[in-house]
Amino acid sequence: MNTVRYGSKEYTYGLTDFARIQKDNYYYVDKTQYIPLIERAAPYFFLIRPRRFGKSLLIDVLTWYYDINRKDRFEEVFAGCRIVDNPTAEQGKYLILSFNFSDVNPMPDKVFESFEQHCGFRFMEFADSYGRFFEPGFREELMRQPSADAKFSYLVSRATQLDLPIYLFIDEYDNFANAILAREGHDRYHALTHSEGFFRYFFNKIKAAATGDRAIKRMFITGVSPVTMDDVTSGFNIGANMSADSRFNGLVGFSEEDLKTMLNYYDAQGMLSDGVEDIIKVMKPWYDNYCFSKRSLNEPMYNSDMVLYFLNNYLPHQEAPDQMIDNNIRTDYNKLRHLIRIDKTFGVNASIIQDVVANGSIRAEINSSFPAEAIVLPENFKSLLYYFGLLSIQEVSMGRTILGIPNLTVREQLYTYLIEAYREAHIFNLDYHELEDLVWKMAYQGEWEPVFRYFASELERQSRVREFIEGEAHVKGFLLAYLGMVGGYIIQPEYEAGKGYADFYMMPDLLHQPDIAYSYIVEVKYARRDATDADIETLRREATGQLQRYAADPLVAQTKGDTRLGLITLVFKGWELVVCEM
Known part of the structure; x- marks a missing residue:
């Protein structure tokens, strides 16, 4: 995490600890107005958004809001947020059980042990936080259970008997599964997510715990695609996929109004050497233009990580960074590359990327659910590019959805993918350094x-x-x-x-x-x-x-x-x- 302190509000890049943001007076782009909407929309809420778009911070905000142990700190921690004057009836009513599957080691010989370890620590934290609500010996009996699914079943059983409501959070639910699919292929992935695979079995337990009058009353799950959820649940039938709902287009990321408000604040502190509109003009083509609902075409969103990267470099130096693209973004897109580059003979899907690069857009229908083995189908492949943030909804024309490349940051990633596809299929390869020298002479001479x-x-x-x-x-x-x-x-x-x-x-x-x-x-x-x-x-x-x-x-x-x-x-x-x- 890089932090620069300015004026009355501190500024940070990479911080997802909501309480620290509020306590240490960092600038927070308030999203708490969405809390009542989330409650009304679905008890079991599934949100797909591209990487580094603010999902983890949102989950941390929600855990602070609903945690029964933090109920008395609500006004302190949420001071200045929209929700503080009109909290919902469910504020501070839940026991929180949370997982972040990005912590799970995706190496095939480590994944089960790592999954069990991650879940074990989270169950232990739960018992330490909420043991007083259970009978004596609850913690010890919970930790004696032999596996993550057994611990989960025991915890839910005891909470159900005692009428204790649980809010379950799973951040990056598909992280390690995607990594296994990318690195090891479909067989390893299938063993994880189908039949007797431990990940599928764990989700079966979650489904059971969310059925009828069981203890899991609410659930919030995030990821970057619906693929794993389709595989581990045979279709997402444990909740509502709200990813394309227009009410939640702005749930994560920054709207242009969010960005203007932030820049106006720092401008009022005397910290901007350029005008607010001039800075937005620089940032917009690189970071803007994500749209997640056909009904939200007039509400494009900025990638929040990209914006914060820019400001983290701009504020101390008073000029735009030499590199407009965060290397962390490049790293994450490189991880995705292994999932989308699936036809090494330059088949249909590589041609889809080529057409998008050449024309800037492509017609598509976004599929909300499809298994990993069906990624190769063109419409599913286009949908995957959309979920990963490599394409975004551009317009609806004659009843068809048009997906386009949202910005220059993404365009560079697609150029990279296409060049590598040419090279790996032994179709075409240029001497990059020779071309760069020729373009320099073109530009200056x-x-x-x-x-x-x-x-x-x-x-x-x-x-x-x-x-x-x-x-x-x-x-x-x-x-x-x-x-x-x-x-x-x-x-x-x-x-x-x-x-x-x-x-x-x-x-x-x-x-x-x-x-x-x-x-x-x-x-x-x-x-x-x-x-x-x-x-x-x-x-x-x-x-x-x-x-x-x-x-x-x-x-x-x-x-x-x-x-x-x-x-x-x-x-x-x-x-x-x-x-x-x-």
């Missing part, structure tokens, strides 16, 4: 043509890639993935300008490279191998006219700064670059 000639020469030399060049989108996919990984430019595919869409705009990254000299709009056209010279000329003229319209758009003038704008036409005939002009 205006030498643009060698970049595309190099790319075209590699398309011709690496013969296997020709099998995958079926049209403009595939050519663009190759270009965008590699150009997006080098510095100097923010690559904007399908850039809306001049009442049309340029194939991509190489927008100068003036924030980090203010002395960059050139920017470019690129229009890519594709012709079949049997195209005539007249066909090629028609495409060339079409591209030239489009580029002139794009260049006249005010959005380009606002973003190019003092750079000289180049308009580049590329026409490919199959894999051959036959027109390369500016």
Whole structure:
């Protein structure tokens, strides 16, 4: 955890201890207004959100709110929060049993022992906290039970007999299961989540404890996908999946209003060297634009971890960080990569990522439940990308949901995945350092043509890639993935300008490279191998006219700064670059 102390409110990045946030006067983005909504919505509440989106802090807030042992500290700990003036009748009414399965070691030879150990410690903490509500000897008898599921059954049985209500929290329920699926494959995962697998059996116990007049009265479970829940419960039938409910679109993460309020606070403390709107303008394309409900298209959310990473760097230095992406985010996306890169021969799902990279969006229906073995189906795969935060709801058009890449942070991750998919399938590979040097000359010396000639020469030399060049989108996919990984430019595919869409705009990254000299709009056209010279000329003229319209758009003038704008036409005939002009 990195902490910087400023003014009357301290600021922290990485802290999920709600009581400490309040006690030590850290800035807290209040989410307590959702507590009554959660109560009314479902007693057994399931929330899926991408990694590092504030789920763990939310759970800590809820445990402090409902814990019977902390009832008398409610006004102290929740001071300044919306809920403090109008608490619900259930405040401070529950015994809290909580698990965080990110603590479980996912190595196959360690996972059972680690799971048992984690659960054992949590049962011991429960007994230490609430032993006075039970008969003498409860703690000792609980800990004598031979397994986690036996301890759970005993605890629930005694609490039911004594009419003691329990609120069960499970954070990152699918963490170690996902890791096993990614590293070890379906067989190991299946043994964990099916038939007599210990994880499935544990969830069977949870289902039983939440049935009828048993002690588990409320439950709150978080994770990053519905896959494991589908497998361990044969469909989520122990509660309500509220992930797509519009009432909870803003339950975690920051709305733009949240962000403005925070920035206005620090501005009032004299801690911002730039205006609030200027800072938001910098942050928005990198961290914003997550939408979790079709009815919440006008309420996009910022990833809270990304925002706090930015502020943790901005506040002490009074300027944006050199690296806009938190390395912790990259690490987490690398973990997800092993789950989504499942077709090493560059099959349908790798092509889905390529299409998303090239076009910026894709039509899809979000499936709320599917087993791990069905991830390979295209609609499930698109849904998985959505749950992981790699795609977000962009619009609903003609009754179909359109998923798009939410921001530049995610776009970089998808570029990485696509490049690795090309390489692992032995389809295409470029010398990254040579390309980076060429793009640097393009940016600062205006030498643009060698970049595309190099790319075209590699398309011709690496013969296997020709099998995958079926049209403009595939050519663009190759270009965008590699150009997006080098510095100097923010690559904007399908850039809306001049009442049309340029194939991509190489927008100068003036924030980090203010002395960059050139920017470019690129229009890519594709012709079949049997195209005539007249066909090629028609495409060339079409591209030239489009580029002139794009260049006249005010959005380009606002973003190019003092750079000289180049308009580049590329026409490919199959894999051959036959027109390369500016």
